[in-house]
Each structure stands twice: as C-alpha cells, then as structure tokens.
Amino acid sequence: MRLTVRQGLWTGGPDVDPPPLAAVLEVSGAVLEWTVDEPDSLPRITLTDLDAADWLWRLVGAEGHARLLEADSTTPLEVDLDHEALAPLRRLALGHWMSRWWPASARDGIVALDGAVLGAELAVLTAALEEYFAEDTFDSDVDGLLAGLAGLTSYTADPRVADLLDACAELGDLPDIGTTPTRWRADFALVAGGDPRLDPSAALASGTDSVSWTAVPPGVFDAAEDTVTWSVAMTGPAGEGLVARVRAALTDPAAGHPLSAGIRVALRSGDVAAAGELGADGDATLPLALTESAAWNHDWAATSIRVGVGEGETRETRDRVRRFVRTRLAAPPADAFVAEMLAADDDF
Amino acid sequence: MTAPARSPSAAPSPASGLPRRAVIDGAWREIGAGVEVLSGRDGGPLSRTVKRILDPLVFRLRVHPEFSAPLLSADVAQALHTELLAHADTLRACAAWFAVLKARRRALRITDGNAQELYFTVCFELAVTRGEPRGGDTDGPDAILREVHGGRDTHAVEALDALLVDPAGLRELAAQVERAWADVRPAPADVDGFLDRLRAVHGDASTRRERHERQQAWSALVTEDAPHALGVRIRTAGTAPWSVVDLGLCATAPQQRPDVVDDRSNRPLDRSVAERVRATLRRSRDRERLPAVPELCAEEADRACAPWGLLAEDLQATMVNGVVVGVQLAPLDTHAEADTALVSGIQARLRKEAYVLHARRLLADDQALHPRQHHVVTELAGFVRPYLSRLWARLHGRDVWQEPCTDAADMCALLTGIARSVSLDHRQQIKAMLDPEAA
Numbered sequence: 001m002r003l004t005v006r007q008g009l010w011t012g013g014p015d016v017d018p019p020p021l022a023a024v025l026e027v028s029g030a031v032l033e034w035t036v037d038e039p040d041s042l043p044r045i046t047l048t049d050l051d052a053a054d055w056l057w058r059l060v061g062a063e064g065h066a067r068l069l070e071a072d073s074t075t076p077l078e079v080d081l082d083h084e085a086l087a088p089l090r091r092l093a094l095g096h097w098m099s100r101w102w103p104a105s106a107r108d109g110i111v112a113l114d115g116a117v118l119g120a121e122l123a124v125l126t127a128a129l130e131e132y133f134a135e136d137t138f139d140s141d142v143d144g145l146l147a148g149l150a151g152l153t154s155y156t157a158d159p160r161v162a163d164l165l166d167a168c169a170e171l172g173d174l175p176d177i178g179t180t181p182t183r184w185r186a187d188f189a190l191v192a193g194g195d196p197r198l199d200p201s202a203a204l205a206s207g208t209d210s211v212s213w214t215a216v217p218p219g220v221f222d223a224a225e226d227t228v229t230w231s232v233a234m235t236g237p238a239g240e241g242l243v244a245r246v247r248a249a250l251t252d253p254a255a256g257h258p259l260s261a262g263i264r265v266a267l268r269s270g271d272v273a274a275a276g277e278l279g280a281d282g283d284a285t286l287p288l289a290l291t292e293s294a295a296w297n298h299d300w301a302a303t304s305i306r307v308g309v310g311e312g313e314t315r316e317t318r319d320r321v322r323r324f325v326r327t328r329l330a331a332p333p334a335d336a337f338v339a340e341m342l343a344a345d346d347d348f
Numbered sequence: 349m350t351a352p353a354r355s356p357s358a359a360p361s362p363a364s365g366l367p368r369r370a371v372i373d374g375a376w377r378e379i380g381a382g383v384e385v386l387s388g389r390d391g392g393p394l395s396r397t398v399k400r401i402l403d404p405l406v407f408r409l410r411v412h413p414e415f416s417a418p419l420l421s422a423d424v425a426q427a428l429h430t431e432l433l434a435h436a437d438t439l440r441a442c443a444a445w446f447a448v449l450k451a452r453r454r455a456l457r458i459t460d461g462n463a464q465e466l467y468f469t470v471c472f473e474l475a476v477t478r479g480e481p482r483g484g485d486t487d488g489p490d491a492i493l494r495e496v497h498g499g500r501d502t503h504a505v506e507a508l509d510a511l512l513v514d515p516a517g518l519r520e521l522a523a524q525v526e527r528a529w530a531d532v533r534p535a536p537a538d539v540d541g542f543l544d545r546l547r548a549v550h551g552d553a554s555t556r557r558e559r560h561e562r563q564q565a566w567s568a569l570v571t572e573d574a575p576h577a578l579g580v581r582i583r584t585a586g587t588a589p590w591s592v593v594d595l596g597l598c599a600t601a602p603q604q605r606p607d608v609v610d611d612r613s614n615r616p617l618d619r620s621v622a623e624r625v626r627a628t629l630r631r632s633r634d635r636e637r638l639p640a641v642p643e644l645c646a647e648e649a650d651r652a653c654a655p656w657g658l659l660a661e662d663l664q665a666t667m668v669n670g671v672v673v674g675v676q677l678a679p680l681d682t683h684a685e686a687d688t689a690l691v692s693g694i695q696a697r698l699r700k701e702a703y704v705l706h707a708r709r710l711l712a713d714d715q716a717l718h719p720r721q722h723h724v725v726t727e728l729a730g731f732v733r734p735y736l737s738r739l740w741a742r743l744h745g746r747d748v749w750q751e752p753c754t755d756a757a758d759m760c761a762l763l764t765g766i767a768r769s770v771s772l773d774h775r776q777q778i779k780a781m782l783d784p785e786a787a
Contacts, residue, residue, distance in 0.1 A: 026701070
C-alpha cells in the first residue's frame with residue numbers, strides 16, 4: 001500500500017464508498033475504513049496521530065513502521081500490509097457497522113439483530129485487540145459495551161450467548177442481566193406490519209416515499225422502501241385547512257419510538273413546500289398554505305417526502321446493503337456474529 | 349492530488365531504528381511464564397502494562413527520556429531490552445500481586461473503577477517492597493484494597509474549608525488579591541511580532557532539522573513579553589485581539605479581578621481563588637508534595653491575578669499559542685482553513701473524527717441527526733471554548749506543579765492532545781444523546 005500525506009495526515013488504500021456502505025474503526029492514532037460489501041479489499045488507512053499508532057508495526061512490519069516514523073512528508077511511502085493482522089480489525093469494524101446500519105424490516109423480512117448480544121461480542125473483540133487501543137478512542141470503550149448487556153432479555157439460554165457472557169465476565173463487571181426491562185427495543189422481531197396507509201378516499205392526493213437511512217437515527221424506522229405514506233386532505237368540520245398527513249413506518253408500529261418524536265419531515269411538490277416534525281408514533285400533520293381549489297389543480301405526481309436531515313443516499317445504495325445482509329443471513333460466513341446466527345435461526 | 353514524489357519506485361532506504369512498542373513486545377516475551385495477567389492474548393504486554401508499569405516504573409521515562417522516542421536506535425533499544433529483563437522477577441511478583449488483588453476484589457464484590465488502572469502501580473510497588481505475595485494471606489491484600497478504594501485524603505479539603513470561614517484569613521487573601529491584581533500592569537511588547545513568529549512553531553516538523561528550528565523558535569518565544577502583555581489586555585475593554593467571552597474564558601468581557609470565595613461564573617478565568625485551590629486538591633494524587641493549604645491559597649491568589657491566571661511565562665506563551673490554534677478549529681466545517689501545518693493537521697484529524705460519527709449514523713454529514721443533539725452539536729461548532737477551558741485547566745495544573753512547557757514537541761503534543769480529548773468527549777455526548785434509553 002502506498003501512503004501519502006494529505007492535509008497533514010498519512011493516508012493510504014482505496015477509496016471507500018460513503019455511508020451507509022462504510023465500515024469504520026477508530027483505533028489509537030488512526031481511522032480504518034472498508035467498503036462493507038467488498039470483503040477482500042484493503043482498508044483505507046488514515047493516520048491521525050503517528051506517535052499514538054504504536055501498533056503500526058503489527059500491520060506493516062517493524063521496518064515499515066520505522067520508515068514511516070522517519071519519513072519526509074513530501075514523499076510517498078510503500079508498505080506491505082499483513083492481511084492476517086487486518087482480519088480481526090475488519091471484523092470489529094463490521095460489527096460496529098451492523099449495530100448501526102443493519103436494515104431490519106418487518107416488511108422486507110430482514111430480522112433485527114439483538115443489540116445486546118452484538119454489543120457483547122464487540123466487547124470481547126475489542127478487548128482481544130486491546131493493543132490497538134493504547135489511547136482512548138471512540139471505539140475503545142469496552143465498559144460501555146458491557147453496560148449494554150443490561151438490555152439482554154432474550155436468548156440467555158442459548159449456549160453461544162452463554163459463552164459470550166462468560167467471556168464478557170472475564171473483561172469487567174457486568175450489569176445485572178435481564179433485570180432491567182427496557183422501555184424500548186431495537187431488536188423488535190417481525191411484528192406484523194399492518195399497512196398504516198391513510199384513508200385514500202378522503203384525500204385529494206396520496207402517495208409513498210422512502211426513508212433515507214443516513215438522514216435518521218438507527219433503530220427508529222422500518223428499513224424497507226416506500227414506508228412513508230402521505231396524503232393531502234382538508235381538515236376540520238368545515239374543511240377549513242388543507243394539510244398533508246405523513247406516516248413513517250416504525251420498527252415497532254405498536255409501541256412507537258422515543259426518538260421518532262422531533263424528527264424533521266418535509267414535503268415538496270413543485271413550488272408547494274411544507275415542513276414539520278414526526279410524533280412518537282411516526283405521524284405528522286403538515287399545514288399547507290394552499291386553497292382547496294388550488295390543491296385540486298396542483299399536480300401532486302412529483303411529490304417527495306424527506307424524513308430527517310441531509311441529502312440521504314440512493315435506493316440503489318440501500319439495495320446493495322440489503323443484498324449484503326441477505327446473503328449473510330442465507331449462508332452465515334465462518335466469522336458471522338452470534339447475533340447474526342440468532343437472526344438467521346429466527347428466519348426459519 | 350499526489351505529493352511531489354522524488355522517485356516512488358526507488359528502493360526504500362533502510363530505517364535507522366525500531367518502533368518502540370515492537371522492542372518492548374520482543375523483550376517482554378523473553379520474560380516467559382508468570383506475567384500472563386499483565387499480557388495480552390498474543391503474549392505481549394497489555395497497553396495498560398506499558399502505560400502504568402513499564403513506562404513510569406521500569407523505564408522511568410522522566411529520568412530516561414531517550415526511552416520514550418517512538419523510534420529507538422539499536423543502542424537505546426538494547427538498553428531498554430536490558431532494563432526490562434533486569435526487572436523480570438519484579439514483574440513476575442507484580443503479576444502475582446495483581447492476581448491476588450483481582451481475586452480479592454471479586455470476593456469483596458468491589459466494582460469501583462478499573463482493576464488494571466487502579467492496581468497496576470500498587471502491585472509493582474508491592475513487588476518491589478515485599479516481593480512475591482504470601483499464599484493464603486487475605487488480610488494483607490484486603491487492607492491494600494481498602495486503602496486504594498478508601499476515601500480520599502479529606503484533610504486538605506477540610507483545612508481549606510476552615511480557612512474559608514476564618515474572617516482574618518479571608519481578609520488577608522482579599523487584600524493580597526487586590527494588591528496582586530494592581531501589580532500586573534501593561535508594559536510595552538511586540539505583540540504582532542510575537543503572533544507572527546508563533547507561526548514558525550506551527551510549521552511542518554517531520555525532519556530533524558525542522559524540529560531543531562522549531563525548538564529554537566519556541567525557546568525564544570517563551571521569553572518574550574507579548575503573552576504577558578496580551579494577558580493584561582484581556583482585562584481592558586477593546587484592546588485584545590480576541591474577546592474572552594468568545595474564547596469561553598470569561599462570562600463577560602473584559603476579564604475581572606477574581607474573587608476569593610465567589611465564582612463570577614464557571615468559566616476558567618472567572619473562578620475564585622478557593623475554587624482553583626479546590627481543583628488543585630481534586631487533581632492531586634500526591635498531596636504530600638503540595639505546600640500546606642494556607643500557602644497554597646496565597647500562591648493561588650498571586651496566580652489567579654497573573655496574566656492568563658498562570659505564573660510561568662512559558663505557560664502563558666502556551667496559552668496564547670492555544671488561543672491562536674483554538675480559534676481556527678472547527679470539526680464540522682469542511683471549509684475551515686488553517687494557516688499552518690500544526691493547525692491544519694489538528695483540523696484534518698478533527699474532520700476525520702467527525703466523519704466517524706457520520707459513518708456510525710450519529711450525525712447527518714455535519715448536522716445533528718436528531719433535535720436532542722442540537723445542544724452538543726452547536727458546542728462542537730464552537731470548539732474553541734471547551735478547547736481552551738481544558739487547555740487552561742491543564743496548564744494551571746502544570747503551573748501548580750511547576751512543570752514547564754518549554755519543549756516544542758511537548759507543547760505541540762499538548763495542543764494536539766487537548767483537541768483529541770475534547771473531540772472524544774464531544775463525540776461521546778453526541779452518541780449518548782441518541783441512546784433511546786436516555787430519554
């Protein structure tokens with residue numbers, strides 16, 4: 001791999017696709033990135049602090065590491081990477097990725113991962129790679145991962161989970177497992193997703209749109225496409241106000257989600273625009289500054305609903321992620337996470 | 349964009365040394381059996397073993413700074429290797445002590461703190477003073493654990509509280525603050541020249557020659573009058589290049605004389621003399637090295653009135669340097685432009701760390717993903733305030749302990765390290781805001 005200094009930081013490796021396709025890991029003095037569905041690719045390495053990256057010799061050899069420490073920042077440097085040493089780092093990055101981007105969906109039939117089980121495995125992996133975390137980083141917090149075990153409510157009898165818990169007990173002090181009832185669970189399994197479409201008969205116009213994953217927090221929404229339904233109608237007994245009603249399908253439509261409340265939602269349809277916030281049940285009512293007759297004359301075909309913040313990613317990108325996890329669920333690879341195997345079991 | 353390569357295909361010149369950690373790893377493995385609890389799975393020492401035991405107690409980096417370089421020459425590597433193996437017996441005893449303390453910790457159901465963090469140093473001391481632990485003895489280890497986990501020495505805090513209700517003592521301190529504040533007067537200084545010359549220590553320092561030049565520049569800068577003069581200017585409206593409010597150092601501008609007991613605000617330079625002493629007592633692990641409380645208060649009264657609340661000139665210079673760096677840092681701003689290698693390096697690092705949040709679905713690009721995060725994200729945009737608060741606290745500690753910041757590499761590492769810890773702290777808050785359980 002060729003390393004060059006860009007903006008003051010040694011950088012090397014292939015370009016990585018942007019989120020949600022990037023699996024990243026922050027180790028002491030460096031950020032490592034991989035494109036999630038390219039298992040054989042080399043990582044993109046960005047050295048944020050060369051002195052803090054005292055593990056580099058494990059990846060590039062003592063010679064390579066020493067040359068890098070002495071290198072002149074204007075000259076690129078070639079190093080050989082140890083693929084075996086990279087494998088567990090990539091796996092840890094992938095696990096972190098799964099905890100945030102796994103596209104759980106009742107509609108798509110993609111079973112959610114148990115967050116507590118995944119967290120336990122990440123804690124064990126992190127501790128096993130402690131030489132890469134000499135300095136505290138965003139990903140070095142084993143105790144924080146162990147604290148997540150308080151939310152472990154199911155699977156406790158599974159021998160694979162029991163093994164994980166034993167390994168965790170070696171790492172530190174575990175919380176009382178399964179005694180704190182969680183008010184909310186990300187791992188809501190296949191709840192029958194009743195179609196919450198609004199009554200189309202009363203509407204002037206209606207349609208669907210999709211949630212961009214990068215625009216919203218994880219665990220809140222069903223990750224399928226076309227889960228946002230909208231309709232435009234008059235409200236009030238005398239039909240005095242024109243509104244757009246929007247509903248976004250949540251991971252758990254029955255219980256709502258504490259993070260759903262306050263998420264921004266915006267409607268755009270030609271020169272008509274409206275904005276508001278979702279409630280805890282995933283619903284929003286956006287007032288439209290339009291008369292009824294103007295609304296009848298408006299062409300609603302090109303209406304788009306944006307949930308959350310920012311530009312978001314394309315449907316093709318999301319499909320790539322779905323393909324990736326479906327392939328893993330259908331045939332769990334040798335290094336599959338326990339949480340994945342549990343999800344694959346549940347799939348049948 | 350590629351860097352101007354000399355000849356990328358040329359054979360790499362052999363390195364002139366070995367990475368420090370690789371040397372330590374190799375030597376550690378030669379100790380053989382008996383140190384497993386201090387080792388990782390692959391047989392090398394744990395990072396905490398290096399940080400808490402080897403660096404301070406075996407290699408004694410304060411006495412042997414040559415052992416601390418990231419790249420060690422063959423001679424130094426050999427010396428380090430010898431030093432480590434000379435301590436093999438002690439390290440084995442240290443490991444045995446740790447196993448004992450860890451077992452007793454479990455038996456006593458102690459969950460406070462991290463066992464390695466808390467016990468490693470203690471275990472090494474025990475190994476030196478008592479050798480191997482005696483089998484079956486639980487009273488001894490239990491007493492040690494009680495000592496480690498026992499209440500902190502509250503004596504000094506009580507002495508401070510007593511002083512603060514003694515009217516005569518308070519009057520004396522108040523009079524001293526008044527005198528000391530009035531004693532700090534404006535004096536002519538080449539402030540613009542100083543700020544310009546600072547850029548020299550922010551330059552690229554990857555070669556030995558550049559590092560040498562940087563050190564010379566910094567050695568000259570720490571003796572200049574400008575940091576003192578700037579510290580006086582922030583007390584007079586409209587004369588400083590920055591507003592102490594924007595910098596987060598005071599709640600209102602200009603800086604006011606600190607009070608003995610009452611904090612004007614929680615901003616660093618608004619804190620009372622008593623609060624500064626309290627912070628010193630909180631942070632001090634080794635109180636025996638501190639002067640008695642009345643002297644500590646008298647010294648702090650002078651310090652609180654000194655420019656930037658710091659007595660040492662090199663620390664005042666470092667503070668000004670931190671201001672110059674801090675105002676340029678903006679983790680969420682892709683367009684922020686830094687004018688020097690040091691600052692653009694820190695900024696690039698902060699950008700990368702902010703990207704990790706986006707990749708982990710904690711930020712939408714550079715914005716809050718959820719209204720709950722707005723507060724912290726706004727704070728991240730105003731990075732300079734927490735940056736300087738933390739830097740000031742660190743420099744205050746150095747001033748109390750009379751630890752200089754005259755080494756240019758040390759100064760740069762400090763300015764970089766503060767950015768890292770503020771960024772990590774911020775990012776953990778941003779993450780916590782998205783924890784549904786924390787509603």
